[in-house]
Amino acid sequence: MARARLPAVPPAAGSPALHGNLFALVSTLLWASSFPVTEYLLLSWDPMLLCLGRLAVAAAFLALLGLVSGRGGEFRRAPWGDVVFLGAVGVAAPVFLTVLGQSRSDAVTVAIISTALPLIAAIMGWVLDGQRPRPSVLVGIVLALAGGGLAALDGVHGPAGLRGGEVLVLGSMTLWIWYSRAAMVRLRGRSDLAISTLTFVAGTAMVAAVLVVALPLGLAQPRLDLRPTGLTALLWLGSMAIGLSVLLWFAGARRLGLTVAAIHTNLAPFYVMLMALAAGGSVSGGQLTGAMLVAGGALLAQLNARTRPAA
Numbered sequence: 001m002a003r004a005r006l007p008a009v010p011p012a013a014g015s016p017a018l019h020g021n022l023f024a025l026v027s028t029l030l031w032a033s034s035f036p037v038t039e040y041l042l043l044s045w046d047p048m049l050l051c052l053g054r055l056a057v058a059a060a061f062l063a064l065l066g067l068v069s070g071r072g073g074e075f076r077r078a079p080w081g082d083v084v085f086l087g088a089v090g091v092a093a094p095v096f097l098t099v100l101g102q103s104r105s106d107a108v109t110v111a112i113i114s115t116a117l118p119l120i121a122a123i124m125g126w127v128l129d130g131q132r133p134r135p136s137v138l139v140g141i142v143l144a145l146a147g148g149g150l151a152a153l154d155g156v157h158g159p160a161g162l163r164g165g166e167v168l169v170l171g172s173m174t175l176w177i178w179y180s181r182a183a184m185v186r187l188r189g190r191s192d193l194a195i196s197t198l199t200f201v202a203g204t205a206m207v208a209a210v211l212v213v214a215l216p217l218g219l220a221q222p223r224l225d226l227r228p229t230g231l232t233a234l235l236w237l238g239s240m241a242i243g244l245s246v247l248l249w250f251a252g253a254r255r256l257g258l259t260v261a262a263i264h265t266n267l268a269p270f271y272v273m274l275m276a277l278a279a280g281g282s283v284s285g286g287q288l289t290g291a292m293l294v295a296g297g298a299l300l301a302q303l304n305a306r307t308r309p310a311a
Contacts, residue, residue, distance in 0.1 A: 020255025024264035027248035032271035034241035037233050038102055044225035047103045051096050055204040057238020062197040074194035082186040087202025090179025097172035104165030113169045115145050118262035121177045140301030144266040147293025180258055192250035260301045266294040
């Protein structure tokens with residue numbers, strides 16, 4: 001059987017590239033907010049219950065957008081075998097690994113690990129599509145990795161040591177890149193909204209099924225925060241940091257390719273620092289330098305781009 005390949009994306013020049021970069025930038029900004037919000041909610045939520053809560057809110061938000069926009073028909077004409085598979089492996093598993101990993105690590109460490117996304121995307125595109133990254137893309141990835149690490153580490157005391165959750169987070173990032181590729185191939189021809197909604201609904205059902213077993217066995221605890229502050233944080237996490245962010249991620253990846261879109265995620269540590277600044281913290285020159293390195297890497301990776309599979 002011929003290997004499924006990602007659809008080609010247009011050259012990274014002109015309006016499509018501008019829109020793609022804007023989508024990727026806003027998506028990363030929203031996604032970055034999930035780090036501090038998740039850390040806050042883990043103080044009062046069991047990790048598995050938090051997985052279910054953030055997925056359920058995201059799925060409900062996406063489904064509401066679909067109904068309001070008149071795309072409900074796409075939900076009924078879905079290849080449910082592919083949807084369930086993608087929802088389980090590409091949505092439920094990464095969310096579970098991310099939350100459980102962060103519960104055994106810290107937001108700074110998780111932000112640092114997230115800077116590996118463009119490297120994972122490039123390697124996966126090379127292995128699965130045979131598309132060797134162009135030298136400018138490789139240099140752009142190196143700049144983005146350096147900038148993301150600098151933004152995460154400068155001005156803080158560094159991660160609180162490795163505590164075992166880091167491997168889970170790295171596994172989550174790998175599964176997320178796989179899901180992004182597989183969803184655009186297996187659900188080709190459907191809108192980003194339909195893809196996101198269907199797979200997140202399936203992922204929510206999978207996590208709920210696991211909890212039905214985990215709670216009686218004591219693998220998960222009925223610990224959650226239903227006070228207004230906790231619910232507000234959960235609503236933001238599910239609807240904006242996850243739901244809307246995923247839609248914009250797909251929109252950016254289709255226009256730029258997965259590797260270039262993933263380079264934008266290296267700004268996540270810098271955005272987390274800006275959120276700390278808004279809460280009374282500070283941003284250092286090193287963090288600003290890191291952000292400029294990431295931006296330069298994203299720009300370099302798009303120079304002399306040709307039509308290619310979205311790797």
